[in-house]
Amino acid sequence: MNHSAPSLEHYLDNAATTPMLPEALNAALPLLQEGFHNPSALYASGLAARRAVSMARETLARLLDVPPQGVTFTGGGTESDALALRGVFDSPRLKGERLLVSAIEHAAVLETARDLERRGVRVDRIPVTRSGVVDLAEFERRVNPEVRMVSCMAVNNELGTAQPLEDMGRILRARAPKAVFHVDAVQAFTKQVLPWKAASVDLLSLSAHKAHGPKGVGALVRCTPVPLEPQLRGGGQEAGLRSGTENPFGIVAFAHAAQWTAARHRAMAAERAEYRARWLALLAEFPRIRVFRSERETPCILAFSLPPVPGEVSLHHLEQEGVLVSTGAACHTRKREPSHVLLAAGFPEAEALSALRLSFSVYNTLAGLETVFPAFRRALARLEKL
DSSP: OOOSOOOTTTBOBTTTOOOOOHHHHHHHGGGTTTTOOOTTOOSHHHHHHHHHHHHHHHHHHHHHTOOGGGEEEESSHHHHHHHHHHHHHTOTTOOOSEEEEETTOOHHHHHHHHHHHHTTOEEEEEOBOTTSSBOHHHHHHHOOTTEEEEEEESBOTTTOBBOOHHHHHHHHHHHOTTOEEEEEOTTTTTTSOOOTTTTTOOEEEEEGGGTTSOSSOEEEEESSOOOOOOSSOSSOTGGGTSOSOOOHHHHHHHHHHHHHHHHHHHHTHHHHHHHHHHHHHHHTTSTTOEEOOOTTBOTTEEEEEOTTSOHHHHHHHHHHTTOBOBSSOGGGTTSOSOOHHHHHTTOOHHHHHTEEEEEOOTTOOTTTHHHHHHHHHHHHHHHTTO
16 A cells, blocks of 8 residues: 555645645745734734735735725635625625525535524525536526525536526526625636626635635635625624634735636646546546536536445545545545535436545646556556456
8 A cells, every 4th residue: 555645646636625835835934933913913013914914815806806805814715605694694784585505505505504594594405407507497486586695606616517607697686686696616716717797796705725725714705895794703803894813824825825826727728628638538448437527517626436336435445546536525525425416416326425526736737647547547447346
Protein backbone atom coordinates (compact mmCIF):
# COMPACT_ATOMS: atom_id res chain seq x y z
CA MET A 1 0.00 0.00 0.00
CA ASN A 2 1.19 3.51 -0.81
CA HIS A 3 1.32 5.42 2.49
CA SER A 4 3.16 8.49 1.15
CA ALA A 5 1.35 11.78 0.82
CA PRO A 6 -0.42 12.00 -2.55
CA SER A 7 0.82 14.54 -5.08
CA LEU A 8 -1.49 17.37 -6.02
CA GLU A 9 -1.89 15.68 -9.42
CA HIS A 10 -3.24 12.58 -7.63
CA TYR A 11 -5.55 14.61 -5.40
CA LEU A 12 -8.95 14.49 -7.14
CA ASP A 13 -11.25 15.69 -4.34
CA ASN A 14 -11.06 19.43 -4.91
CA ALA A 15 -14.82 19.93 -4.59
CA ALA A 16 -14.36 18.98 -0.93
CA THR A 17 -11.42 21.32 -0.39
CA THR A 18 -8.47 22.66 -2.33
CA PRO A 19 -4.80 22.91 -1.32
CA MET A 20 -3.98 26.38 -0.12
CA LEU A 21 -2.06 28.54 -2.55
CA PRO A 22 1.46 29.12 -1.14
CA GLU A 23 1.48 32.70 -2.42
CA ALA A 24 -1.76 33.39 -0.55
CA LEU A 25 -0.27 32.01 2.64
CA ASN A 26 2.85 34.15 2.24
CA ALA A 27 0.81 37.27 1.47
CA ALA A 28 -1.33 36.84 4.58
CA LEU A 29 1.21 35.39 7.03
CA PRO A 30 2.34 38.80 8.35
CA LEU A 31 -1.21 39.27 9.67
CA LEU A 32 -0.63 36.32 12.01
CA GLN A 33 2.75 37.60 13.10
CA GLU A 34 3.70 41.25 13.50
CA GLY A 35 0.37 42.42 12.04
CA PHE A 36 -1.84 40.44 14.43
CA HIS A 37 -3.67 43.50 15.77
CA ASN A 38 -7.44 43.86 16.05
CA PRO A 39 -8.86 45.66 12.96
CA SER A 40 -11.22 47.59 15.23
CA ALA A 41 -8.37 49.10 17.25
CA LEU A 42 -7.75 52.82 16.78
CA TYR A 43 -3.93 52.79 16.94
CA ALA A 44 -1.81 52.60 13.80
CA SER A 45 -1.22 48.85 13.72
CA GLY A 46 -4.94 48.17 14.18
CA LEU A 47 -5.74 50.58 11.37
CA ALA A 48 -3.21 48.76 9.18
CA ALA A 49 -5.05 45.49 9.78
CA ARG A 50 -8.30 47.24 8.92
CA ARG A 51 -6.81 48.56 5.67
CA ALA A 52 -5.71 45.03 4.76
CA VAL A 53 -9.29 43.80 5.24
CA SER A 54 -10.63 46.71 3.17
CA MET A 55 -8.20 45.99 0.33
CA ALA A 56 -9.22 42.32 0.33
CA ARG A 57 -12.86 43.37 0.20
CA GLU A 58 -12.13 45.57 -2.81
CA THR A 59 -10.32 42.70 -4.56
CA LEU A 60 -13.29 40.36 -4.23
CA ALA A 61 -15.67 43.16 -5.25
CA ARG A 62 -13.68 43.75 -8.44
CA LEU A 63 -13.72 40.04 -9.28
CA LEU A 64 -17.51 40.01 -8.99
CA ASP A 65 -18.18 43.55 -10.25
CA VAL A 66 -20.09 44.53 -7.12
CA PRO A 67 -19.66 47.48 -4.75
CA PRO A 68 -17.13 46.76 -1.96
CA GLN A 69 -19.78 47.44 0.69
CA GLY A 70 -21.71 44.49 -0.71
CA VAL A 71 -19.06 42.01 0.49
CA THR A 72 -19.65 40.68 4.01
CA PHE A 73 -16.97 38.33 5.34
CA THR A 74 -18.17 35.24 7.21
CA GLY A 75 -16.76 32.04 8.69
CA GLY A 76 -17.36 30.07 5.46
CA GLY A 77 -19.92 28.96 2.91
CA THR A 78 -22.24 27.36 5.46
CA GLU A 79 -22.50 30.56 7.48
CA SER A 80 -22.99 32.58 4.30
CA ASP A 81 -25.91 30.37 3.30
CA ALA A 82 -27.43 30.59 6.77
CA LEU A 83 -27.06 34.39 6.88
CA ALA A 84 -28.73 34.64 3.48
CA LEU A 85 -31.73 32.45 4.27
CA ARG A 86 -32.28 33.38 7.90
CA GLY A 87 -31.39 37.00 7.27
CA VAL A 88 -34.08 37.27 4.60
CA PHE A 89 -36.80 35.50 6.58
CA ASP A 90 -36.03 37.43 9.76
CA SER A 91 -36.20 40.77 7.97
CA PRO A 92 -39.39 42.70 8.76
CA ARG A 93 -38.94 44.69 5.54
CA LEU A 94 -39.50 41.70 3.25
CA LYS A 95 -42.83 40.06 2.45
CA GLY A 96 -43.87 36.54 1.49
CA GLU A 97 -43.89 33.29 3.45
CA ARG A 98 -42.57 30.84 0.85
CA LEU A 99 -39.03 29.64 0.17
CA LEU A 100 -38.11 27.73 -2.99
CA VAL A 101 -34.94 25.61 -3.00
CA SER A 102 -33.73 23.05 -5.50
CA ALA A 103 -33.80 19.39 -4.45
CA ILE A 104 -30.01 19.12 -4.95
CA GLU A 105 -28.84 21.96 -2.74
CA HIS A 106 -25.97 21.57 -0.31
CA ALA A 107 -26.94 20.55 3.23
CA ALA A 108 -26.08 24.08 4.39
CA VAL A 109 -29.14 25.32 2.48
CA LEU A 110 -31.42 22.31 2.92
CA GLU A 111 -30.92 22.04 6.68
CA THR A 112 -31.44 25.77 7.13
CA ALA A 113 -34.60 25.47 5.02
CA ARG A 114 -35.82 22.66 7.31
CA ASP A 115 -35.21 24.87 10.33
CA LEU A 116 -37.18 27.69 8.73
CA GLU A 117 -39.94 25.22 7.92
CA ARG A 118 -40.21 24.33 11.60
CA ARG A 119 -40.72 28.05 12.24
CA GLY A 120 -43.66 28.17 9.83
CA VAL A 121 -42.01 29.07 6.52
CA ARG A 122 -43.54 27.19 3.58
CA VAL A 123 -40.68 25.45 1.77
CA ASP A 124 -40.98 24.03 -1.75
CA ARG A 125 -38.20 21.76 -3.05
CA ILE A 126 -37.95 22.06 -6.81
CA PRO A 127 -37.21 18.75 -8.57
CA VAL A 128 -34.42 18.34 -11.10
CA THR A 129 -34.30 16.51 -14.39
CA ARG A 130 -32.23 13.38 -15.03
CA SER A 131 -29.58 15.77 -16.31
CA GLY A 132 -29.21 17.14 -12.78
CA VAL A 133 -30.71 20.50 -13.73
CA VAL A 134 -33.59 22.37 -12.09
CA ASP A 135 -36.87 21.55 -13.84
CA LEU A 136 -37.78 24.99 -15.18
CA ALA A 137 -41.39 24.07 -15.90
CA GLU A 138 -41.87 22.99 -12.28
CA PHE A 139 -40.03 26.06 -11.07
CA GLU A 140 -42.26 28.37 -13.09
CA ARG A 141 -45.38 26.56 -11.89
CA ARG A 142 -44.43 27.15 -8.25
CA VAL A 143 -43.33 30.78 -8.42
CA ASN A 144 -45.94 33.31 -7.35
CA PRO A 145 -46.03 36.60 -5.40
CA GLU A 146 -46.06 34.69 -2.08
CA VAL A 147 -42.44 33.64 -2.65
CA ARG A 148 -40.04 35.64 -0.51
CA MET A 149 -36.87 33.87 -1.58
CA VAL A 150 -35.38 31.39 -4.05
CA SER A 151 -32.11 29.61 -3.27
CA CYS A 152 -30.27 27.63 -5.94
CA MET A 153 -26.63 26.67 -6.31
CA ALA A 154 -24.67 27.79 -9.38
CA VAL A 155 -22.85 24.45 -9.82
CA ASN A 156 -23.84 21.27 -8.04
CA ASN A 157 -21.08 19.93 -5.81
CA GLU A 158 -21.70 16.24 -6.60
CA LEU A 159 -22.73 16.22 -10.26
CA GLY A 160 -20.97 19.32 -11.53
CA THR A 161 -24.10 20.55 -13.32
CA ALA A 162 -24.46 24.28 -13.94
CA GLN A 163 -27.94 25.44 -13.02
CA PRO A 164 -30.00 27.66 -15.40
CA LEU A 165 -29.70 30.80 -13.30
CA GLU A 166 -30.56 33.24 -16.07
CA ASP A 167 -33.76 31.39 -16.94
CA MET A 168 -34.66 31.14 -13.27
CA GLY A 169 -34.02 34.84 -12.77
CA ARG A 170 -36.19 35.73 -15.75
CA ILE A 171 -39.08 33.62 -14.42
CA LEU A 172 -38.68 34.97 -10.90
CA ARG A 173 -38.68 38.63 -11.94
CA ALA A 174 -41.76 38.10 -14.10
CA ARG A 175 -43.82 36.22 -11.52
CA ALA A 176 -42.45 37.39 -8.13
CA PRO A 177 -40.49 40.58 -8.78
CA LYS A 178 -39.92 41.37 -5.10
CA ALA A 179 -38.52 37.94 -4.22
CA VAL A 180 -34.85 37.59 -3.22
CA PHE A 181 -32.69 35.36 -5.44
CA HIS A 182 -29.84 33.68 -3.53
CA VAL A 183 -27.17 31.63 -5.28
CA ASP A 184 -24.77 29.31 -3.49
CA ALA A 185 -21.73 29.97 -5.69
CA VAL A 186 -19.24 27.99 -3.59
CA GLN A 187 -18.36 25.51 -6.37
CA ALA A 188 -18.53 28.04 -9.20
CA PHE A 189 -16.59 31.02 -7.84
CA THR A 190 -13.27 31.55 -9.67
CA LYS A 191 -13.99 28.62 -12.02
CA GLN A 192 -16.52 30.45 -14.20
CA VAL A 193 -18.08 33.85 -14.65
CA LEU A 194 -21.12 34.24 -12.42
CA PRO A 195 -23.91 35.88 -14.48
CA TRP A 196 -25.49 37.55 -11.49
CA LYS A 197 -26.61 40.64 -13.41
CA ALA A 198 -28.21 38.71 -16.27
CA ALA A 199 -29.83 36.36 -13.74
CA SER A 200 -30.98 39.20 -11.43
CA VAL A 201 -29.22 37.55 -8.47
CA ASP A 202 -29.37 39.38 -5.15
CA LEU A 203 -27.10 37.30 -2.90
CA LEU A 204 -24.04 35.09 -3.54
CA SER A 205 -22.41 32.71 -1.04
CA LEU A 206 -18.65 32.09 -1.34
CA SER A 207 -16.09 29.94 0.45
CA ALA A 208 -12.32 30.48 0.46
CA HIS A 209 -11.15 26.90 0.79
CA LYS A 210 -12.85 25.87 -2.46
CA ALA A 211 -10.64 28.37 -4.30
CA HIS A 212 -7.17 27.61 -2.85
CA GLY A 213 -7.71 29.83 0.17
CA PRO A 214 -7.83 28.88 3.88
CA LYS A 215 -10.66 27.12 5.68
CA GLY A 216 -12.85 29.07 8.07
CA VAL A 217 -13.51 32.13 5.91
CA GLY A 218 -16.10 32.97 3.28
CA ALA A 219 -18.34 35.79 2.17
CA LEU A 220 -21.95 36.66 1.54
CA VAL A 221 -22.11 39.10 -1.34
CA ARG A 222 -25.08 41.45 -1.65
CA CYS A 223 -25.31 42.18 -5.37
CA THR A 224 -28.33 44.35 -4.55
CA PRO A 225 -29.10 46.12 -1.23
CA VAL A 226 -31.19 43.32 0.28
CA PRO A 227 -32.32 44.18 3.84
CA LEU A 228 -30.87 41.32 5.88
CA GLU A 229 -31.34 40.73 9.60
CA PRO A 230 -27.98 39.95 11.29
CA GLN A 231 -27.62 36.50 12.83
CA LEU A 232 -24.61 37.33 15.02
CA ARG A 233 -24.84 40.41 17.20
CA GLY A 234 -22.13 42.10 19.15
CA GLY A 235 -19.56 44.68 18.15
CA GLY A 236 -21.17 45.60 14.84
CA GLN A 237 -18.35 44.51 12.54
CA GLU A 238 -18.98 44.02 8.81
CA ALA A 239 -21.35 46.97 8.70
CA GLY A 240 -23.41 45.36 11.45
CA LEU A 241 -24.25 42.25 9.40
CA ARG A 242 -21.73 39.90 11.00
CA SER A 243 -20.42 40.87 14.42
CA GLY A 244 -17.21 39.34 15.73
CA THR A 245 -13.58 40.30 15.32
CA GLU A 246 -12.59 39.89 11.69
CA ASN A 247 -10.01 37.31 10.59
CA PRO A 248 -7.54 39.47 8.63
CA PHE A 249 -5.24 36.54 7.84
CA GLY A 250 -8.05 34.45 6.36
CA ILE A 251 -9.65 37.39 4.57
CA VAL A 252 -6.42 38.54 2.91
CA ALA A 253 -5.47 34.99 1.95
CA PHE A 254 -8.99 34.48 0.54
CA ALA A 255 -8.79 37.52 -1.70
CA HIS A 256 -5.26 36.72 -2.88
CA ALA A 257 -6.13 33.11 -3.67
CA ALA A 258 -9.39 34.03 -5.42
CA GLN A 259 -7.69 36.55 -7.68
CA TRP A 260 -4.93 34.08 -8.63
CA THR A 261 -7.28 31.11 -9.06
CA ALA A 262 -9.73 33.00 -11.27
CA ALA A 263 -6.88 34.06 -13.56
CA ARG A 264 -5.51 30.50 -13.72
CA HIS A 265 -8.89 28.99 -14.58
CA ARG A 266 -9.32 31.51 -17.39
CA ALA A 267 -5.87 30.71 -18.74
CA MET A 268 -6.48 26.94 -18.49
CA ALA A 269 -9.94 26.82 -20.07
CA ALA A 270 -8.89 24.85 -23.16
CA GLU A 271 -6.65 22.51 -21.18
CA ARG A 272 -9.40 21.87 -18.65
CA ALA A 273 -11.79 20.76 -21.39
CA GLU A 274 -9.18 18.39 -22.79
CA TYR A 275 -8.35 17.12 -19.32
CA ARG A 276 -11.97 16.12 -18.73
CA ALA A 277 -12.19 14.51 -22.17
CA ARG A 278 -9.17 12.37 -21.37
CA TRP A 279 -10.84 11.18 -18.16
CA LEU A 280 -14.02 10.30 -20.03
CA ALA A 281 -12.00 8.28 -22.52
CA LEU A 282 -10.28 6.38 -19.70
CA LEU A 283 -13.55 5.57 -17.93
CA ALA A 284 -15.00 4.31 -21.23
CA GLU A 285 -12.37 1.53 -21.18
CA PHE A 286 -14.25 -0.13 -18.31
CA PRO A 287 -17.66 -1.44 -19.47
CA ARG A 288 -19.15 -1.67 -15.97
CA ILE A 289 -18.55 1.98 -15.22
CA ARG A 290 -21.53 4.30 -15.66
CA VAL A 291 -20.62 7.94 -16.15
CA PHE A 292 -23.06 10.74 -15.33
CA ARG A 293 -23.45 13.06 -18.33
CA SER A 294 -25.45 16.26 -18.70
CA GLU A 295 -25.95 18.95 -21.30
CA ARG A 296 -24.96 21.42 -18.56
CA GLU A 297 -21.91 19.64 -17.12
CA THR A 298 -18.91 21.71 -16.07
CA PRO A 299 -15.20 20.88 -16.46
CA CYS A 300 -14.15 20.45 -12.84
CA ILE A 301 -16.49 17.71 -11.51
CA LEU A 302 -17.10 14.24 -12.95
CA ALA A 303 -19.38 11.63 -11.33
CA PHE A 304 -19.47 7.93 -12.14
CA SER A 305 -20.41 4.64 -10.52
CA LEU A 306 -19.23 1.03 -10.59
CA PRO A 307 -22.19 -0.99 -9.33
CA PRO A 308 -22.53 -3.07 -7.27
CA VAL A 309 -19.21 -2.17 -5.61
CA PRO A 310 -19.86 0.25 -2.69
CA GLY A 311 -18.33 3.65 -3.23
CA GLU A 312 -16.19 3.46 -0.09
CA VAL A 313 -14.65 0.19 -1.31
CA SER A 314 -13.69 1.80 -4.62
CA LEU A 315 -12.38 4.84 -2.76
CA HIS A 316 -10.01 2.74 -0.64
CA HIS A 317 -8.72 0.77 -3.63
CA LEU A 318 -7.87 4.06 -5.30
CA GLU A 319 -6.31 5.35 -2.10
CA GLN A 320 -3.99 2.32 -2.09
CA GLU A 321 -2.68 3.63 -5.41
CA GLY A 322 -2.23 7.13 -4.00
CA VAL A 323 -5.31 8.55 -5.77
CA LEU A 324 -7.77 10.47 -3.56
CA VAL A 325 -11.40 10.82 -4.65
CA SER A 326 -14.78 11.20 -2.95
CA THR A 327 -17.89 9.06 -2.72
CA GLY A 328 -19.99 12.24 -3.00
CA ALA A 329 -20.24 15.36 -0.91
CA ALA A 330 -17.59 15.26 1.80
CA CYS A 331 -20.11 16.19 4.49
CA HIS A 332 -22.02 12.98 3.75
CA THR A 333 -19.17 10.50 3.39
CA ARG A 334 -19.63 9.01 6.87
CA LYS A 335 -23.28 8.19 6.22
CA ARG A 336 -24.07 4.80 4.68
CA GLU A 337 -26.99 6.03 2.67
CA PRO A 338 -27.36 7.19 -0.93
CA SER A 339 -26.81 10.84 -1.69
CA HIS A 340 -29.98 12.94 -1.89
CA VAL A 341 -28.46 14.65 -4.93
CA LEU A 342 -27.95 11.43 -6.86
CA LEU A 343 -31.41 10.12 -5.98
CA ALA A 344 -33.00 13.41 -7.03
CA ALA A 345 -31.20 13.16 -10.38
CA GLY A 346 -32.68 9.72 -10.96
CA PHE A 347 -29.79 7.46 -10.00
CA PRO A 348 -31.01 3.97 -9.00
CA GLU A 349 -30.11 3.34 -5.36
CA ALA A 350 -27.44 0.75 -6.25
CA GLU A 351 -25.69 3.21 -8.54
CA ALA A 352 -25.98 6.01 -6.00
CA LEU A 353 -24.35 3.83 -3.33
CA SER A 354 -21.48 2.99 -5.66
CA ALA A 355 -20.93 6.52 -6.94
CA LEU A 356 -17.57 8.27 -6.96
CA ARG A 357 -16.73 11.89 -7.69
CA LEU A 358 -13.62 13.23 -9.33
CA SER A 359 -13.09 16.96 -8.88
CA PHE A 360 -10.23 18.91 -10.40
CA SER A 361 -8.27 22.05 -9.57
CA VAL A 362 -5.67 24.13 -11.37
CA TYR A 363 -3.05 21.70 -10.05
CA ASN A 364 -4.52 18.82 -12.09
CA THR A 365 -2.84 19.08 -15.50
CA LEU A 366 -2.59 17.07 -18.71
CA ALA A 367 1.06 16.34 -17.99
CA GLY A 368 0.14 14.85 -14.62
CA LEU A 369 -2.13 12.25 -16.21
CA GLU A 370 0.95 10.24 -17.20
CA THR A 371 1.32 9.15 -13.57
CA VAL A 372 -2.33 9.34 -12.47
CA PHE A 373 -3.80 7.12 -15.19
CA PRO A 374 -1.65 4.03 -14.57
CA ALA A 375 -2.51 4.15 -10.84
CA PHE A 376 -6.19 4.62 -11.63
CA ARG A 377 -6.23 1.73 -14.10
CA ARG A 378 -4.61 -0.61 -11.59
CA ALA A 379 -7.29 0.12 -8.99
CA LEU A 380 -10.16 -0.19 -11.46
CA ALA A 381 -8.82 -3.47 -12.83
CA ARG A 382 -9.03 -4.92 -9.29
CA LEU A 383 -12.47 -3.43 -8.68
CA GLU A 384 -13.93 -4.90 -11.86
CA LYS A 385 -13.18 -8.35 -10.49
CA LEU A 386 -15.25 -7.80 -7.35
